[in-house]
Amino acid sequence: MSSEAYIQYRGILLPLLAHSRESLEYAEKFSVEDSDVFAVTYPKSGTIWMQEILPLVLNGGDPTPVQTIPNWDRVPWLEEKRLALVVDKMESPRGLVTHFPYYLMPPSFHTSKAKVIYVMRNPKDIVVSSYYFHKMAEFLDKPGTFDEFMEKFLEGKVLFGKWTDHVKSWRSTDLGDRIMYITYEEMVQDLPAALRRISDFLGRNLSEEAIQKIAEHCSFATMKRNSMSNFSLVPKVYMNSDTSPFLRKGIVGDWKNHFSPEQLARFSSVIRKELEGENFSLPWSL
Numbered sequence: 613m614s615s616e617a618y619i620q621y622r623g624i625l626l627p628l629l630a631h632s633r634e635s636l637e638y639a640e641k642f643s644v645e646d647s648d649v650f651a652v653t654y655p656k657s658g659t660i661w662m663q664e665i666l667p668l669v670l671n672g673g674d675p676t677p678v679q680t681i682p683n684w685d686r687v688p689w690l691e692e693k694r695l696a697l698v699v700d701k702m703e704s705p706r707g708l709v710t711h712f713p714y715y716l717m718p719p720s721f722h723t724s725k726a727k728v729i730y731v732m733r734n735p736k737d738i739v740v741s742s743y744y745f746h747k748m749a750e751f752l753d754k755p756g757t758f759d760e761f762m763e764k765f766l767e768g769k770v771l772f773g774k775w776t777d778h779v780k781s782w783r784s785t786d787l788g789d790r791i792m793y794i795t796y797e798e799m800v801q802d803l804p805a806a807l808r809r810i811s812d813f814l815g816r817n818l819s820e821e822a823i824q825k826i827a828e829h830c831s832f833a834t835m836k837r838n839s840m841s842n843f844s845l846v847p848k849v850y851m852n853s854d855t856s857p858f859l860r861k862g863i864v865g866d867w868k869n870h871f872s873p874e875q876l877a878r879f880s881s882v883i884r885k886e887l888e889g890e891n892f893s894l895p896w897s898l
């Protein structure tokens with residue numbers, strides 16, 4: 613892995629294009645407000661989907677933010693450089709995203725009442741999505757073959773470390789009713805139902821009409837057309853959508869088109885072993 617493209621931060625690997633020592637220090641000192649809402653994801657689990665959903669739910673379905681502000685400024689990443697540039701313009705309640713494992717959350721988060729929506733996705737689909745992302749993201753090292761990339765993923769030599777560590781950290785918090793768990797699969801299967809859960813969790817009493825309107829605005833097809841969400845504003849030297857679009861397939865189970873029987877056996881046994889003894893179960897079979 614070429615060291616120029618990455619920064620090592622407390623045991624995890626981050627891309628330098630979006631992160632710096634200063635942005636990480638800023639995140640450590642960030643002042644979390646009680647009304648803040650964090651969508652937390654391991655990369656490729658539905659982060660930009662939540663950057664669409666949160667403003668819509670928090671604003672009663674008003675599409676103005678998702679149609680006028682790029683996703684990275686509308687619901688910024690806690691750990692990225694953009695946060696310091698936009699934070700003063702953000703109105704409460706603020707929506708934020710982070711890929712941080714639980715132990716990297718800033719002290720002010722722990723003393724606040726900020727809420728968390730933790731989005732989980734089947735790791736088999738994550739590794740496929742991430743493989744294509746590494747092909748198109750010119751600021752990252754090329755992924756090599758799918759087999760090589762899967763090994764890196766299982767060893768945690770990828771952005772934000774091991775998937776299992778991330779999930780374990782967020783499944784064993786002491787956040788009580790400040791945290792809600794949802795899966796990417798649930799959102800694909802019945803988006804209005806997922807939006808109702810999110811809206812209830814955030815104390816928004818949205819009408820059925822508003823829920824249906826939000827579901828339309830954050831559907832895969834609408835987001836793919838939305839230049840504020842599909843990364844088409846990013847120059848192709850950084851993200852080359854001709855190689856693979858960021859909003860690629862948006863489906864459940866694409867791993868079946870990529871895993872050989874041997875890869876499936878290896879992947880499942882490594883993940884199962886690492887989750888042995890944990891007191892939560894996964895909503896998918898591995």
Ligand code: A3P
Nearest residue numbers: 656657658659660661741831832859860861862
């Ligand atoms: P695929 O590569 O499998 O298509 P993240 O934002 O965490 O990087 O995750 C990106 C993944 O979420 C991509 O998966 C992308 O297509 C998918 N995604 C984003 N918005 C979506 C939507 N509205 N519906 C379904 N999938 C969506």
